[in-house]
Amino acid sequence: MTETTPIIAIDGPAGSGKSSVSKEVARRRGFGYLDTGAGYRALAWHVLARGAETTDADAVLDALESFDLRLGLAPDDRSVAVGEADVTVAIRTPEVTGSIAGFTRVAEVRAYLNAIFRRLAGESGLAGVVIEGRDITSVVAPDAPVRILMTASPEVRAQRRGLESGQDVAEVQAAILRRDASDSHVLDLAEADPGVDVVDTTDRDFEQSIDAVLTVIDRKLGGQDGR
Structure with a gap:
């Protein structure tokens, strides 16, 4: 930051109302919008794509090494990618949704994702x-x-x-x-x-x-x- x-x-x-209000606030002020939930969904997709289970903390931590998260920051841009793979639609499937809870309590995972969110915001070059x-x-x-x-x-x-x-x-x-x-x-x-x-x-x-x-x-x- x-x-x-x-x-x-x-x-x-x-x-x-935080999601809908946050998006509209960003639109009206010309700010970027960062949905942290999409980041967690993308990680769940990445772990599953590697053939691992999100309940396996070690497997999730291993997956972080190759987790290249890219989030669109425009309020109306919901694009999400992991590396070159566009996962915007894939992360909304029931399978991914049901897998997120597997690692949300792992402190190391949360710290890693939080650092990504801070970097994306800080390097955005936007007004806010x-x-x-x-x-x-x-x-x-x-x-x-x-x-x-x-x-x-x-x-x-x-x-x-x-x-x-x-x-x-x-x-x-x-x-x-x-x-x-x-x-x-x-x-x-x-x-x-x-x-x-x-x-x-x-x-x-x-x-x-x-x-x-x-x-x-x-x-x-x-x-x-x-x-």
Whole structure:
């Protein structure tokens, strides 16, 4: 990370609106957008492509040596590549999705990926980069000038995800609560670290959530252009 590349670090649980809001904020400010989740998916794909299991920590660590992650940073560019292989579509398959949890608790893997995310943002040459995901404000970019925790009640988050997926809201809420419990080792979903601004989207619609985040950004960076 460099002083000339402001980082907007956004954490939040599933259904809080962090992905959609982060992308729109990046569009409106001319910033890059870095989806850390895509990086984890790409690593899962890479491990599986090598014929290994993501639950084998040693195999995952070995795979890191040849893991050449490339992420499109434009808000509307979701391209993901590992070396010369375009895996944009492949990383969204059920097989890859179900394999990610196999290594998320391995500290060495998380540290390696976090270093990649910091390098991609720092070397982007953009006016700023919005990084969203989990443990962004505390681990990936703890020194970022803007750090935001987006939250919402489990009920509202389940309603949003249910509308997106067409699934039963009760089932979605149960899945969200399980995900929250799984992620609790990474991110405190109820409390923000000192210096982190909380944006609760429970009673905010999409535009109101965007406005709330932009207000924090402009307050921390001193204006729309970050100067």
